[in-house]
Amino acid sequence: xxxxxxLDCTLRDGGNQNDWRFTAADVQTIVSTLDSAEVDVxxxxxxxxxxxxxSPTAGASAHCSPEYLAALPVTKHAELAVMVxxxxxxxLAMEDLPDSPVSMVRLAAYPWNxxxxxxxxxxxxxxxxxxxxxxxxxSYVDVPRLREIARELxxxxxxxxxxxxxFGALNPDSLRERVDVLLHELDIPVGVHTHNNLGLxxxxxxxxxxxxxxxxxxxxxxxxxxxxxxxxxQAAAILSSWPRxxxxxxxxxxxxxxxxxxxxxxPRPMAVRRVEIAAGLNDHHFYYQDRVDRISAAHGLxxxxxxxxxxxxxxxxVTDEVVERVCQNMSEESPA
Numbered sequence: 001x002x003x004x005x006x007l008d009c010t011l012r013d014g015g016n017q018n019d020w021r022f023t024a025a026d027v028q029t030i031v032s033t034l035d036s037a038e039v040d041v042x043x044x045x046x047x048x049x050x051x052x053x054x055s056p057t058a059g060a061s062a063h064c065s066p067e068y069l070a071a072l073p074v075t076k077h078a079e080l081a082v083m084v085x086x087x088x089x090x091x092l093a094m095e096d097l098p099d100s101p102v103s104m105v106r107l108a109a110y111p112w113n114x115x116x117x118x119x120x121x122x123x124x125x126x127x128x129x130x131x132x133x134x135x136x137x138x139s140y141v142d143v144p145r146l147r148e149i150a151r152e153l154x155x156x157x158x159x160x161x162x163x164x165x166x167f168g169a170l171n172p173d174s175l176r177e178r179v180d181v182l183l184h185e186l187d188i189p190v191g192v193h194t195h196n197n198l199g200l201x202x203x204x205x206x207x208x209x210x211x212x213x214x215x216x217x218x219x220x221x222x223x224x225x226x227x228x229x230x231x232x233x234q235a236a237a238i239l240s241s242w243p244r245x246x247x248x249x250x251x252x253x254x255x256x257x258x259x260x261x262x263x264x265x266x267p268r269p270m271a272v273r274r275v276e277i278a279a280g281l282n283d284h285h286f287y288y289q290d291r292v293d294r295i296s297a298a299h300g301l302x303x304x305x306x307x308x309x310x311x312x313x314x315x316x317x318v319t320d321e322v323v324e325r326v327c328q329n330m331s332e333e334s335p336a
Contacts, residue, residue, distance in 0.1 A: 003246040005215045007041040011061045014223035021059035035075040037253030047082045048089025069100040091123045104130040132160035139169040150185035160189045168197025168280040172207035179211045191215025197280025201230040220261040226286035227276035233258040282307030288318035299327040
């Protein structure tokens with residue numbers, strides 16, 4: 001019987017919906033209620049800010065200052081974690097963490113930034129903290145490259161290795177394939193972070209668990225960027241109702257937390273509409289879709305076709321210049 005580790009990331013990933021402007025009461029309620037529900041790990045925010053969404057007005061969980069961490073409620077069951085993007089947060093900015101309630105640091109990196117992870121991971125571990133590595137945009141990583149990344153980490157592996165379907169582009173088969181590579185190459189727990197652009201967050205999570213993953217990310221009310229994550233309350237219900245899984249998580253208590261978020265925190269219901277679906281199908285962050293629509297219209301091109309062409313080249317960022325170049329190439333290739 002598999003007993004997955006359930007990690008709630010509402011205060012971190014959910015901040016993409018409300019600019020991380022959780023009130024002190026929000027933080028206290030979310031953390032204490034999830035702890036009472038015996039959720040295994042609670043990610044309380046970013047240390048040093050998000051690597052993909054910069055906001056001058058972001059609230060406290062976007063940075064997890066020493067003061068913010070010191071004010072967190074004491075947990076009896078849950079381990080507390082922060083996410084760090086090494087490309088935006090130097091190691092020296094975490095020297096206070098060993099004296100905080102945080103015991104785990106989640107290092108998030110895109111495939112092209114993985115080279116900096118081993119040294120950074122060793123520095124964090126020397127502080128006495130547990131470390132996970134979250135490989136973002138894993139839909140951009142084919143199996144041979146993923147195998148290379150795993151082997152580069154094999155000599156000093158993290159405590160947990162995560163794959164994050166950042167664009168919500170994967171399906172159960174493609175996620176299963178990636179999890180299988182990590183399990184074959186690394187003798188450590190593997191985790192998954194799924195997005196719901198194609199309505200597959202739960203299906204992908206279950207496929208990963210079936211393959212052998214044992215860590216599962218989720219957020220209350222699915223609160224996260226774009227189409228959102230697997231909902232923590234649904235994950236708790238699945239793990240509790242399906243006899244193949246064992247869990248100590250109490251779904252009734254998790255639902256108390258999700259109701260609080262729905263009524264007091266979430267600025268709007270999570271939606272899966274054209275923008276989110278297009279981003280999932282075309283394999284890029286949803287917040288680039290407005291740019292794709294605008295520039296495609298200026299060239300008289302179908303934005304769905306332009307989006308597919310963008311996904312095929314897997315750009316690190318979908319800038320105006322990248323979209324312009326794709327549109328120009330498509331215009332030149334079209335018959336007069």
